[in-house]
Amino acid sequence: MRKLGCCTWVFGDQPLADTAQALQYVGLDGVELFGDWQSTNPKKAKAVLEGHGLEIFSITPADADISHPDAKIRNASLDYYKGLADFAAELGAPMFCMHGQVGRIRPVSTQEEEDALLVVTTSQICTIAAANGLNVAFEILNRYESHQIRTVAEGLELLNQVKAANLSLLADAYHMNIEEANPAAALRAGAGSIGLYHAADSNRGAVGEGHTDFVSQITALDDIAYAGPVVFETAAPGPDPFNTDKGNEFRDEIIRQLVDSKKELRAMGT
Secondary structure, three states: OOOEEEEHHHHOOOOHHHHHHHHHHHOOOEEEEEOOOOOOOHHHHHHHHHHOOOEEEEEEOOOOOOOOOOHHHHHHHHHHHHHHHHHHHHHOOOEEEEOOOOOEOOOOOOHHHHHHHHHHHHHHHHHHHHHOOOEEEEEOOOOOOEOOOOOHHHHHHHHHHHOOOOEEEEEEHHHHHHHOOOHHHHHHHOOOOEEEEEEOOOOOOOOOOOOOOHHHHHHHHHHOOOOOOEEEOOOOOOOOOOOOOOOOOHHHHHHHHHHHHHHHHHHOOO
16 A cells, blocks of 8 residues: 655644654654754654654755745755755655745746746755755645646656756645646656655545545556655645644644545555
């Protein structure tokens, strides 16, 4: 069976030990750990996760504007990713993810300039990762969260321009629900370049609660020999998609979503 995990950021500012205990209760195999490397001790974090039988699949980045036309802002993003790479290496994570400033949905200068800057900065980040023996997965977002790289096809073009052996794509079922005409076909088109897969239904809820055809997506992942985990990134219902804390015991709702998501995927044979 395929390994199942969860992005830890969905639990908000809860202590990692409490999140790890919840994920152990659900019976997940691992985590995508939020990359707050400035205030997280990697040795302690690793010990906590291992103590609960959880593997570290990858690291989720905080926001960093990697394509901003202001060089100072881009350099600050590079400094963040340098710290993230060191953090990931000390944790023993095999990869970290990357994306632009979530919520920036239009260029500050021009689309052409910022697309070119994205290629340059992504290449620099991949070089930083390679020096630490790490892979990088570029997350494909949707039009309401980013003005760059919103489809697998656009992601493949980025890979073609960067030409880094350690760079792959992070395909997310929730984002694909918005951007891809045929998510399963998009996954097949990305064969060999899909390095990570996130799962949440069309309403960002548990697998099976929306209209996403997960059977076709899991079949596509099997067909392209994707060997990585399925990482759940669900959210409690409510406004403000960039804030996981919806109040009203939202963490209990997330735990329920994870339990139901695991049940649904296992029923599919994955």
